[in-house]
Each structure stands twice: as structure tokens, then as C-alpha cells.
Amino acid sequence: MNTKTTFFFLLASILNFTNQYGQTVSARILDSISKEPVPFATIQFAENSGVISNSEGMFSVILNAPKVATDSLIISCMGYKTYKTLLKQFKDSVVHLSPQNITLKNVVVTNKNYSAEELIDLVKDNMDKNYNTSLTQKRLFFRDHYHQYINRTNYSDFESTIEAFDKKFVDNLLNSVPKSSDYYTETLADLYGDFTKDKQKISVIKASKMYDKNKELDFEILEKKLEKILHDNVKPDSYLKVKSGIFGTKIDNDELFGNQIDSTDVDALNKKLEEEKKRKENEKLYFANGRKRRISNLLEDLFFMDDSNLNFISKSRKYDFAIQELTYLGNDVVYVVNFKPDGGADYKGTLYINADDFAIMRVDYENVKSLKTFKLLGVFMNEYLDKGKMIFYKDAKGKYNLRYLEKEHGGMAGAKRPLKIIEFNKVVKGKNRQNELSLKFDAAATNINKYEIVIYDTQDIDNSKFDGLKEDNTIIPTYLANYDPEFWKGHTIIEPNKAIKAFTATEEITE
Structure with a gap:
């Protein structure tokens, strides 16, 4: 779906009511002065229910239950005046939020001027009573994006005694x-x-996976070709010795190729088919548990949390804190x-x-x-990226609950080493090295x-x-070759963001 079609789809969703899906409320939130998007604003439409605008200020919610004339839509964000309107009157595709800043000099919040360190101590003192850590049922949406890129794949001093496994084949393998x-x-x-993690259960409602299968298929073709080359050239009773510098390991032939099944062995074939059937049955459970x-x-x-790696509160003495300003979040x-x-x-x-x-x-x-x-010894790893945000809201009981969590974590790993693979065979007469x-x-x-994660x-x-509660997960993710706005229709x-909407596989493949 192109950008123009997407725009008209969103516009139609704002104005449409259907018996199947209820009312779809969608819009983009902008700063009224700068006209820039307002990311991570809270959109609340019922007690304890809400969603977060994305990094581009966009949001969309589905209101399944019939709404009455007094029901409201409330949009709030740090540093802005709260926007509130009746749901039945909301027909805007763009919402402008007005900045609302205050300064420390003009407002007396308490009868004491706290230092930053005193504020953090008060945060600690009130931590247990402020956050809801009891048993709950959370309706959530979880988006997981894995991105990989190859920094380099260089090699030199290549030698091979297998004619088919030449430099041209290695280049093709790496290029694939x-x-x-x-x-x-x-x-x-x-x-x-x-x-x-010891006291959690999950019930998957719907799921999708989106990636380019064609990239994997190209590599799988060369993998099979590589396996055939080795199978044709490595003797059945050989073993491989893999050496990198001073390190080495032995790989038996059956580890390399797996247990080959004779097509005339009916019992072995039936066992293989039964294992494949069981694997597919377990796939649903594996996905949910994963x-x-x-x-x-x-x-x-x-x-x-007690064992959190984010220690700026638990080990606050290791940090410097400075009060910058006062602002509003709602009232x-x-x-x-x-x-x-x-x-x-x-x-x-x-x-x-x-x-x-004093809740964060x-x-x-x-x-x-x-x-x-x-x-x-030529092997390196660098875990260089760990950033994110957490946003909480206060419920009717005065407890704070997680509304939105974002985390980005990354690392780089690699090696610069010699590699040698040698085939040995004690059965063949003559030299062991083949x-x-x-x-x-x-x-x-x-x-x-x-x-x-958005918990709405x-x-x-x-x-x-x-x-x-008994976990009975029968859902496995549906493969999408590109972004499809219809897939999540009827769900909040x-x-x-734009990157997800623009994603498309080289060629669509369905399964």
C-alpha cells in the first residue's frame, strides 16, 4: 500500500463505524507552535486503558464497546496542556497540543525547596508504595525488531585441495x-x-512476522551446494579437524551431514515424519514461551526491580543529579x-x-x-548500545502502572584469525590426511x-x-512479506513508523 492509499485508509477509519470492529480513532499529534510531531503522548479512552503515540506522533485505537455520549478521549504529554474531547465529537486527523511550561522561580510546589539528591531519596522512600507490582492481567502489544548488518567479510591466503571448493565458490558464498x-x-x-519471570502466564491473541524470505533462500541454495561438495569429497568414515591458531576441535562425519536416511528404510522415514509433525506441533508453544x-x-x-541493570536509582550515589525545570503532565x-x-x-x-x-x-x-x-586472540565483542524509555500512569488506586516501554540494545562481534579444516581418515591406506x-x-x-511494549x-x-489459568497457545505468527495495515484491523x-510501513520483501512469498 502506497503513502497516498495509506492516508485515505486512515482518514476513512477515523470517520467509519462498523459493527464488527467498533470505532477506529486515529490521528497525528503535533506541537501547536513548532508543528513538529509529539512522540510518546498518552491517549486515554477508559479507566486504566490507553495507548501511546509512536515516534512520529501517530496513534490509532479501537473502541470495541459501545460508547456513550459522556465518554471522553484524553491526550496528555509532558510539557503540554491536556487535550480532552468527547469521543463522539472527535473527527480530527491532526491534534495540536499547546506547550505548558512553568519555571522553578514562579511556582512553589511544597513548603521546602528540595535538592536533586533529596528528591532521589524521596523517590527511593516511596518506591514500594508507588508502583503496582501485584498480580495483574495486562493486555499488551509487543513489537520486536531485529536488525543485522555485516561490517566486513574479508579473507586471504586461500588454499583448497577440493577442486569444486575454489575461491570463486567462496566469493559467491560470502556474497550471498x-x-x-x-x-x-x-x-x-x-x-x-x-x-x-517465575510468575507469568501468556495468552497470545494474534501475531505476525515480517522479513525477506528471498535473502534466506539465496543463501540456502549455496548452503546445499556446499553440503553436496563436502558430501561428494569427504569420505564416509572420515572426520574433520578444525584449527584456528592454537585451538582445534574434531567433527565426526555424522555431525557434519547428520544421520542420512535411506529412502528404502520405511521405519526410519516414518520416524523422521513423526519428528517433523511433533516439531510443528511444538512450534506454537515455542513461540508463546519465547x-x-x-x-x-x-x-x-x-x-x-531489585536486580535491574538500570541502577541509577538503586545505586544513586554513583550518579550526579540536577533539577532542570518544572513542567506539567496533565494536572x-x-x-x-x-x-x-x-x-x-x-x-x-x-x-x-x-x-x-515523588513517583518517577x-x-x-x-x-x-x-x-x-x-x-x-583475534576475537572481539563490544556491547555498545543500551538505551530506552519507560512511561507510567496512575490508576484509580493511586498506584503507578507501566504504559510504555522502549529498549534498544546492540553490539558488534567478530574475529580476525587463521582457519584450517583438515580431513583425516585412518581407514584409507597411505596418508591419514585427505x-x-x-x-x-x-x-x-x-x-x-x-x-x-505498550500496555493499554x-x-x-x-x-x-x-x-x-491454563496456557493454551495455538497461535503462530503469520508471515507478511510487507506491511499490511489490514492485518491488525480491529485491534489497538x-x-x-515509516520504516515499518516501507518494508517490503524482494518478492512476496506466502506460506
């Missing part, structure tokens, strides 16, 4: 590896439990506090602290140095994961309900 690839997974689910583990890891790293007055390392700490960022109850309502953070590095391949390689790749409905549950998600 995608220099850049993207893999998107989107999941709508109900998550039950608290913020610890999503649950990934979400659990992200939730366990919330700044108020709440909020301290804007910047932090940076005092010595060897890892992060810098901004905290938005409620002046009334939002945090933006990024690392200031590599979190992990490794370099030894074939040999050697080269010096210099390869590196960068991997970046970006995660987004949170309800408390008790232990009996949690214990009685965080709007995709």
Missing part, C-alpha cells in the same frame, strides 16, 4: 550472505502475573531531573518525578560507555534489537485466578 537484514515480530497478548521470556526479561529490568506538576555518571557508572538520562508523591512517571536513559567488551582447506578471515557483524489495559487479579496497537 545478506549485508543487511530486518526481522519484525509483532504480538498481541494477555500477560498474567507480576514482573518476575515471547513470554523476552517480555519477562524486559519487565525484570524496570528501574524499581500534575513534575520535576525534570537530569542524571549522569559520577565516576564509572553506565548511564545518563532524564527523570520526570511527580512533585506530589517517565525515564529516558542511554549508556555512556560500552557495557561489555571482550578481545582476545583434504585440506585454509584461509585467514576477518569478519564482523553488528546486531541491534529494538523492543516496544491493566486489571488486578488474585492468586486463585492466576493459579487457575502502537502505530508503526
Whole structure:
């Protein structure tokens, strides 16, 4: 779908009501003065229910239940006046928010002028009572974007005793590896439990995966050709010795090619088919459990969790804090506090602290140095990227719940080493050494994961309900060769950005 078609689809969605999907409310949020997009604004349409505008200020929500004339749509963002209107009157494709800033000099929030360090101490003192860590049912949307690009794949001093495995074939093999690839997974689910991975259950409602299959197919063709070359040239009772510098390992023939099945062996074929059937049946469970583990890891790293890597609160003495200004989030007055390392700490960022109850309502953070590095004997790793944000809202009980989480994590790894692969065979008469391949390689790749979670409905549950829940996940992700706005029709998600909308495979393949 092109940009023009997408625009008319969104416009039609704003004005349309259907019995199947209810009312679709979509718009873009802009700063009334600069006309720039307002990202990560909170759009609330029912108690404990809401969504977040994306990085381009876009949002779209589905209101499934019949709405009455008094129901409202409320849009709020740090530093802006709250926008409020009746749902039945909302027909705008663009919402302009007006800035609303206040200064420390003009407003007396309390009867004491706190220092930044005193504010952080008050945050700590009120942490347990401010955040809801009890059992809940959370309706959430999880977007996982994996991006990889190859920095370099160089080699030299190539030698091979296998005629078919020549330099031209190696060049073709390396050229077939995608220099850049993207893999998107989107999941709508109900998550039950608290913020610890040991007490969580998931029910997947719908999911999609989007990537370019053709890039994988090109590489698979060469992989099969490589396997055939080795199969034709490596003797059945041989083994391979792989050496890189002073290190070496032995690979038996069956490890290299797997257990080859004779097409006339009916029992072996039936066993293989049964294993494939079981693998497909387990795929549904693997997907759901994989999503649950990934979400659990992200939730366990919330700044108020005991073992969080984000230690700017738990180890605040390692950081310098400075109050920058006061601003509004809705009707709440909020301290804007910047932090940076005092010595060897890892992060810098901004905290938005409620002046009334000292809850952190939002945090933006990024690392200031590599979190992990490794370099030894030509092998290296650099975990250089870790940044994100968390946004919370207060429920009717005065507890803060997570509304939005974003995290971007990346690293680069590679090696610059000699490599030698030697075929040995003790059965063949004469010399044990049969074939040999050697080269010096210099390869590196960068991997970046970006995660987004929006929780747009949170309800408390008790232990009996949690214990009685049985995970029965039968959903596997639907493959999409390109972005399809119809796929999520009828569901509230965080709007995709331009990069997602523009993604398309080389050639669409369906499965």
C-alpha cells in the first residue's frame, strides 16, 4: 500500500463505524507552535486503558464497546496542556497540543525547596508504595525488531585441495550472505502475573512476522551446494579437524551431514515424519514461551526491580543529579531531573518525578560507555548500545502502572584469525590426511534489537485466578512479506513508523 492509499485508509477509519470492529480513532499529534510531531503522548479512552503515540506522533485505537455520549478521549504529554474531547465529537486527523511550561522561580510546589539528591531519596522512600507490582492481567502489544548488518567479510591466503571448493565458490558464498537484514515480530497478548519471570502466564491473541524470505533462500541454495561438495569429497568414515591458531576441535562425519536416511528404510522415514509433525506441533508453544521470556526479561529490568541493570536509582550515589525545570503532565506538576555518571557508572538520562508523591512517571536513559567488551586472540565483542524509555500512569488506586516501554540494545562481534579444516581418515591406506582447506578471515557483524511494549489495559487479579489459568497457545505468527495495515484491523496497537510501513520483501512469498 502506497503513502497516498495509506492516508485515505486512515482518514476513512477515523470517520467509519462498523459493527464488527467498533470505532477506529486515529490521528497525528503535533506541537501547536513548532508543528513538529509529539512522540510518546498518552491517549486515554477508559479507566486504566490507553495507548501511546509512536515516534512520529501517530496513534490509532479501537473502541470495541459501545460508547456513550459522556465518554471522553484524553491526550496528555509532558510539557503540554491536556487535550480532552468527547469521543463522539472527535473527527480530527491532526491534534495540536499547546506547550505548558512553568519555571522553578514562579511556582512553589511544597513548603521546602528540595535538592536533586533529596528528591532521589524521596523517590527511593516511596518506591514500594508507588508502583503496582501485584498480580495483574495486562493486555499488551509487543513489537520486536531485529536488525543485522555485516561490517566486513574479508579473507586471504586461500588454499583448497577440493577442486569444486575454489575461491570463486567462496566469493559467491560470502556474497550471498545478506549485508543487511530486518526481522519484525509483532504480538498481541494477555500477560498474567507480576514482573518476575517465575510468575507469568501468556495468552497470545494474534501475531505476525515480517522479513525477506528471498535473502534466506539465496543463501540456502549455496548452503546445499556446499553440503553436496563436502558430501561428494569427504569420505564416509572420515572426520574433520578444525584449527584456528592454537585451538582445534574434531567433527565426526555424522555431525557434519547428520544421520542420512535411506529412502528404502520405511521405519526410519516414518520416524523422521513423526519428528517433523511433533516439531510443528511444538512450534506454537515455542513461540508463546519465547515471547513470554523476552517480555519477562524486559519487565525484570524496570528501574524499581531489585536486580535491574538500570541502577541509577538503586545505586544513586554513583550518579550526579540536577533539577532542570518544572513542567506539567496533565494536572500534575513534575520535576525534570537530569542524571549522569559520577565516576564509572553506565548511564545518563532524564527523570520526570511527580512533585506530589515523588513517583518517577517517565525515564529516558542511554549508556555512556560500552557495557561489555571482550578481545582476545583475534576475537572481539563490544556491547555498545543500551538505551530506552519507560512511561507510567496512575490508576484509580493511586498506584503507578507501566504504559510504555522502549529498549534498544546492540553490539558488534567478530574475529580476525587463521582457519584450517583438515580431513583425516585412518581407514584409507597411505596418508591419514585427505583434504585440506585454509584461509585467514576477518569478519564482523553488528546486531541491534529494538523492543516496544505498550500496555493499554491493566486489571488486578488474585492468586486463585492466576493459579487457575491454563496456557493454551495455538497461535503462530503469520508471515507478511510487507506491511499490511489490514492485518491488525480491529485491534489497538502502537502505530508503526515509516520504516515499518516501507518494508517490503524482494518478492512476496506466502506460506
